[in-house]
Amino acid sequence: MIEIRFHGRGGQGAVTAAEILAKAAFKDGNYSQAFPFFGVERRGAPVMAFTRIDDKPIDLRYQVYNPDYVLVLDDGLLNVVDVFSGIKDNTEVTINTTEFKGSGEHEVYSIDATGIALDMLGRNIVNTIILGYFAKKTQAVSIDSLLEVIKETFPGKIGELNVEATKKAYEMG
Amino acid sequence: MVSIGCVIKTPGNSKNNKTGSWRTFKPILDKEKCIDCDNCIIFCPDSSVNKQHDIDYDYCKGCGICANECPSDAIKMVKE
Amino acid sequence: MVKEVMTSNKAVAEAVRLAKPQVIPVYPITPQTTISEYLAQYVADEKIDAKYVKVESEHSAISAAVGASGAGVRVFTATSSQGLMLMHEILFAAAGMRVPIVLADANRAISAPLNIWNDQQDSIAQRDAGWLQIYVENAQEALDTTLMAYKVSENPDILLPSMVCLDGFILTHTVEPVEIPDQESVDKFLPPYVPEHAFLDPNEPMSIGNFADPDYYTEARHDMEVAMTKSMEVIQKTCDEFAEIFGRKYGLVEPYKTEDADIIFVAMGSLCSTLRVMVDQLREKGEKVGLLKIRAYRPFPTEAINEAVKNCEKIAVIDKNFSFGIGGALYADMKVKIDKEIYGFIAGLGGRDITPEAIMEAYEKTKAPENDVTWIGLKEE
Amino acid sequence: MDIPDKDLLAPGHRGCAGCGASIAVKLALNTLGKNTVAISATGCLEVMTTPYPETSWEVPFIHVAFENSGAVASGVESALRIQGKDDVNVVAFGGDGGTVDIGLQSLSGAMERGHNMLYICYDNEAYMNTGIQRSGATPYGASTTTSPKGTASFGEDKPKKNMPMIMAAHGIPYVATASIAYPEDYVKKVKKAAETKGPAYIHLQQPCTTGWGFPSEKTIEMGRLAVETGSWILYEIDQGNFEITYRPEERRPVKDYLSTQKRFRHLNEEHIEKIQKYVDAECKELGL
Numbered sequence: 001m002i003e004i005r006f007h008g009r010g011g012q013g014a015v016t017a018a019e020i021l022a023k024a025a026f027k028d029g030n031y032s033q034a035f036p037f038f039g040v041e042r043r044g045a046p047v048m049a050f051t052r053i054d055d056k057p058i059d060l061r062y063q064v065y066n067p068d069y070v071l072v073l074d075d076g077l078l079n080v081v082d083v084f085s086g087i088k089d090n091t092e093v094t095i096n097t098t099e100f101k102g103s104g105e106h107e108v109y110s111i112d113a114t115g116i117a118l119d120m121l122g123r124n125i126v127n128t129i130i131l132g133y134f135a136k137k138t139q140a141v142s143i144d145s146l147l148e149v150i151k152e153t154f155p156g157k158i159g160e161l162n163v164e165a166t167k168k169a170y171e172m173g
Numbered sequence: 174m175v176s177i178g179c180v181i182k183t184p185g186n187s188k189n190n191k192t193g194s195w196r197t198f199k200p201i202l203d204k205e206k207c208i209d210c211d212n213c214i215i216f217c218p219d220s221s222v223n224k225q226h227d228i229d230y231d232y233c234k235g236c237g238i239c240a241n242e243c244p245s246d247a248i249k250m251v252k253e
Numbered sequence: 254m255v256k257e258v259m260t261s262n263k264a265v266a267e268a269v270r271l272a273k274p275q276v277i278p279v280y281p282i283t284p285q286t287t288i289s290e291y292l293a294q295y296v297a298d299e300k301i302d303a304k305y306v307k308v309e310s311e312h313s314a315i316s317a318a319v320g321a322s323g324a325g326v327r328v329f330t331a332t333s334s335q336g337l338m339l340m341h342e343i344l345f346a347a348a349g350m351r352v353p354i355v356l357a358d359a360n361r362a363i364s365a366p367l368n369i370w371n372d373q374q375d376s377i378a379q380r381d382a383g384w385l386q387i388y389v390e391n392a393q394e395a396l397d398t399t400l401m402a403y404k405v406s407e408n409p410d411i412l413l414p415s416m417v418c419l420d421g422f423i424l425t426h427t428v429e430p431v432e433i434p435d436q437e438s439v440d441k442f443l444p445p446y447v448p449e450h451a452f453l454d455p456n457e458p459m460s461i462g463n464f465a466d467p468d469y470y471t472e473a474r475h476d477m478e479v480a481m482t483k484s485m486e487v488i489q490k491t492c493d494e495f496a497e498i499f500g501r502k503y504g505l506v507e508p509y510k511t512e513d514a515d516i517i518f519v520a521m522g523s524l525c526s527t528l529r530v531m532v533d534q535l536r537e538k539g540e541k542v543g544l545l546k547i548r549a550y551r552p553f554p555t556e557a558i559n560e561a562v563k564n565c566e567k568i569a570v571i572d573k574n575f576s577f578g579i580g581g582a583l584y585a586d587m588k589v590k591i592d593k594e595i596y597g598f599i600a601g602l603g604g605r606d607i608t609p610e611a612i613m614e615a616y617e618k619t620k621a622p623e624n625d626v627t628w629i630g631l632k633e634e
Numbered sequence: 635m636d637i638p639d640k641d642l643l644a645p646g647h648r649g650c651a652g653c654g655a656s657i658a659v660k661l662a663l664n665t666l667g668k669n670t671v672a673i674s675a676t677g678c679l680e681v682m683t684t685p686y687p688e689t690s691w692e693v694p695f696i697h698v699a700f701e702n703s704g705a706v707a708s709g710v711e712s713a714l715r716i717q718g719k720d721d722v723n724v725v726a727f728g729g730d731g732g733t734v735d736i737g738l739q740s741l742s743g744a745m746e747r748g749h750n751m752l753y754i755c756y757d758n759e760a761y762m763n764t765g766i767q768r769s770g771a772t773p774y775g776a777s778t779t780t781s782p783k784g785t786a787s788f789g790e791d792k793p794k795k796n797m798p799m800i801m802a803a804h805g806i807p808y809v810a811t812a813s814i815a816y817p818e819d820y821v822k823k824v825k826k827a828a829e830t831k832g833p834a835y836i837h838l839q840q841p842c843t844t845g846w847g848f849p850s851e852k853t854i855e856m857g858r859l860a861v862e863t864g865s866w867i868l869y870e871i872d873q874g875n876f877e878i879t880y881r882p883e884e885r886r887p888v889k890d891y892l893s894t895q896k897r898f899r900h901l902n903e904e905h906i907e908k909i910q911k912y913v914d915a916e917c918k919e920l921g922l
Contacts, residue, residue, distance in 0.1 A: 019428050023258040026430050032258065035427035040369060059526040061423055062606050175472045177412055177450040178351035179465050179686045184458040185644030187683065187690040192646055211637055215817050216854050218649060218656040220641040232645035236652035236843075237851030250851075275716045276709060304712035309743030313705035316698055316740065320673070320709025323696045326716065328709075346698050453671045453694035453710060455722060460689035462697035469686050 001054035008073035013127035018049035027145035132166035136173025196235030206247035213239035261424035266291035268399035276321035278306035285359040311336035322352035325452030334361035348383025353406035370604020388521035505554035508561040514543030580626035652850025654840040675732030676700035704741035724751035730771035758842035770795040808834035810870035815857025847896020
């Protein structure tokens with residue numbers, strides 16, 4: 001089983017990203033589960049969401065404390081939240097940032113998802129983009145399933161744009 | 174034994190309860206004086222006056238509304 | 254049959270769509286809200302041919318539900334926490350009037366302090382209302398149980414409303430794969446509701462919700478107890494029938510590795526998933542431990558519990574609720590009905606995560622008990 | 635007025651001798667006819683008409699609780715309409731307590747949602763079922779068991795809540811006041827309400843022999859006095875058009891009305907003068 005933790009701000013789509021990932025993993029033939037950290041936070045506040053993926057049914061009903069992967073949708077959170085909390089030796093952390101901000105102790109990838117988003121979507125919504133990058137880096141989900149779920153989640157033009165942006169991020173992975 | 178949920182499937186069966194026994198005074202109609210205004214029927218709380226202005230003493234509680242509302246003084250209340 | 258990744262709230266809404274209720278009075282409340290939203294959309298999109306009554310409170314939601322069910326149609330409503338508390342009075346009326354409403358409760362803690370997270374105090378506080386209460390463990394079970402609840406409640410021998418209890422957020426907002434049955438199979442399993450005991454039809458006038466004096470009240474309440482007792486058999490039969498059509502097996506209780514267990518965990522709802530994993534982990538270490546999941550809390554399945562725990566030495570009941578001075582409600586019921594060494598644990602109140610460590614604490618304290626009732630993970634400072 | 639062969643509220647009910655509520659319900663049901671479903675709030679009406687295993691209702695009837703007849707009626711109406719029973723009249727009855735106090739929210743919701751139903755408040759101006767406690771509809775100066783006259787009290791110290799205007803503010807198609815002492819006017823309004831598509835509300839004054847303290851034969855007389863003194867004004871608001879439906883030839887002083895009831899008997903000239911002023915202002919405002 002792999003466990004993924006998302007960090008974002010309310011309104012950035014971290015919860016949606018966790019669900020898209022779970023749905024994509026399910027399309028791949030795996031079992032999956034996704035849930036938000038159930039807060040009362042409003043738009044802008046730090047939020048967390050979790051995804052679990054396994055090849056057998058998932059029976060765990062508590063939060064993810066020791067993630068295998070951490071995805072950070074907004075590098076501004078690094079000053080506010082300990083995104084490295086509970087990570088293991090081999091945990092991979094991916095951060096949406098223009099500059100590498102790793103501590104040196106952990107394996108950290110960075111992607112300028114905001115750059116891609118502003119360029120291709122015209123607004124700073126990075127949740128699908130960071131999933132594209134994640135898919136390539138980890139092979140935890142297939143890009144085909146991921147793109148399919150993105151299309152289902154965002155019908156029409158916005159979906160197409162997201163697919164293109166996700167593909168671009170995948171290529172960068 | 175009660176019905177499921179105490180539902181009553183016999184509409185209007187409160188007729189089994191003869192409230193005439195509540196009465197102290199009894200309305201007596203003088204049909205000679207009756208002008209068919211129907212006030213006694215319309216205002217009877219116990220549906221005790223029929224279309225022919227016959228009084229049903231099985232249910233009449235003797236409230237006296239009929240006598241009070243009779244414009245021709247055709248109804249008198251008398252002690253049971 | 255399709256399989257989709259969805260939350261338990263969506264799964265419940267899907268079950269409602271398949272069950273085809275004709276009146277749906279609901280009022281939104283966290284974490285039930287998405288159920289009311291999905292159903293509003295289904296009605297708006299003509300996926301359900303029902304009147305969606307946009308009531309102004311939960312009190313009116315359940316009141317309209319009783320009115321509609323009394324009028325003779327299948328009804329669904331849903332709520333959570335404070336909303337269920339606001340319904341409290343009418344829950345009793347619904348059961349006493351024997352209207353087979355199905356209600357989904359997204360289990361959430363009760364104020365004060367205000368808290369939107371999961372525990373089961375809200376539905377436990379309604380345990381004596383005369384409703385059947387089934388606690389579910391995952392989204393699939395939420396869907397399946399909602400369908401089965403109609404079948405059990407509408408059984409002429411039962412005619413009591415059902416509450417499907419699903420843990421707030423832990424289930425209501427967690428997506429996972431769910432099999433959605435096809436309409437044809439559901440229609441076969443769940444025929445339309447044809448009430449005989451109570452309906453409102455000018456061609457056959459009857460009075461419903463009457464006044465009963467001491468000559469009749471006791472019998473009316475006792476009839477509910479008879480129906481509640483009988484419902485155990487009907488629930489089991491309904492589960493068997495469901496398994497035959499849909500392949501998924503449920504029961505009043507679900508024992509897991511209890512046969513040779515020295516210690517058996519007893520719990521309700523989503524916690525049972527984690528407990529099952531813990532049982533496996535402990536078994537690997539040579540611990541003889543099992544799990545008894547209670548699905549039906551009302552009726553209380555004494556016989557089924559006794560059968561499952563007959564060989565064990567000790568029982569550890571984990572309650573997400575409590576009664577002051579007593580302990581958890583399930584613990585208290587077990588103490589009354591089950592002749593075993595039983596320890597109670599209070600956990601998961603107001604959304605406190607029940608981690609493997611918390612479960613281990615309960616396990617260790619059952620092995621070497623200090624108190625009858627222990628609050629797990631209580632911060633001392 | 636049409637007299638039916640059989641009343642749709644059967645005798646044998648447990649109402650007081652001279653009960654105005656039974657007159658109110660009988661006239662409404664007879665007007666609406668057999669194709670009607672009735673809902674009632676808890677109160678005198680429900681208790682006196684449905685002591686199991688006997689019912690006085692000749693039409694389908696449902697009662698659930700005190701404060702929710704608006705919502706119960708919403709459910710009943712929804713269930714009937716979804717089954718295609720569009721021609722069935724839905725009528726809910728509530729006393730003043732069940733309507734203006736504890737049932738106000740439920741009723742407000744039902745009216746605002748536009749259910750095709752009629753709600754009749756039979757207003758006897760206090761909680762009579764439980765022994766004459768004041769309600770929001772208890773008039774100024776009335777002595778009740780919870781607004782008693784005493785050395786420091788002259789009874790209820792606030793005027794009656796203006797419920798019909800609260801209902802009118804919902805913008806529903808039909809609102810009317812009525813009195814059981816004016817059956818032609820009342821029945822006409824029930825008919826109109828039944829023909830109205832959408833919610834209708836009738837606020838019916840119903841004198842109560844027990845609660846107001848007058849002899850049982852004077853139930854109707856008391857209703858007449860209320861209207862003739864301007865203490866109760868008969869009007870309707872039909873699709874927003876306000877109209878007085880009955881004008882007394884000459885308005886009598888309120889004293890004639892107050893002095894005949896035990897609940898007002900303690901009032902002194904000053905109180906009566908105040909009530910007269912209040913009534914005068916109300917009449918002026920409504921154009922009586």
